[in-house]
Amino acid sequence: xxxxxxxxxIVASTAAGDVLQSLEMKRHSEATVGRTVFILGRxxxxxxxxxxxxxxxxxxxxxxxxxxxxxxxxxxxxFVVETMLAKYFLREHVxxxxxxxxxxxxxxxxxLAV
Numbered sequence: 001x002x003x004x005x006x007x008x009x010i011v012a013s014t015a016a017g018d019v020l021q022s023l024e025m026k027r028h029s030e031a032t033v034g035r036t037v038f039i040l041g042r043x044x045x046x047x048x049x050x051x052x053x054x055x056x057x058x059x060x061x062x063x064x065x066x067x068x069x070x071x072x073x074x075x076x077x078x079f080v081v082e083t084m085l086a087k088y089f090l091r092e093h094v095x096x097x098x099x100x101x102x103x104x105x106x107x108x109x110x111x112l113a114v
Contacts, residue, residue: 004113006062007074010055014078017051019085020044070112077109 024044062071083102086092 003062003066003070003074006058006065007071007077009058010062010075011078011081013051013055013058014075015081015085017048017055018078018082019089020048020051022086022090024048074109074112076105080106080109 021044024042059071059075062075080102083094083098087094
């Protein structure tokens with residue numbers, strides 16, 4: 001049960017970090033060295049980094065209590081969550097191939113739960 005809780009934390013924080021990063025980068029479409037430093041002062045970007053740090057440390061904890069052969073495939077569920085968030089929250093175009101890939105990942109993660 002602890003393993004799946006850690007997986008949920010990893011998936012949620014990874015998806016949140018990626019969405020926040022995407023939102024901030026879309027606001028600043030052109031990246032240069034000077035703008036990169038400026039972007040680090042943005043609240044969404046800082047929150048994105050915090051979410052990614054949570055994901056990283058939760059993954060380290062997961063690796064200490066579960067096998068790598070469980071941890072990596074289980075946390076791939078973040079691809080499914082991010083695909084849904086890209087479609088419905090970021091309003092991106094997600095074609096059939098990407099949905100098929102997300103569905104395959106979902107089936108793979110579900111097979112770990114059995």
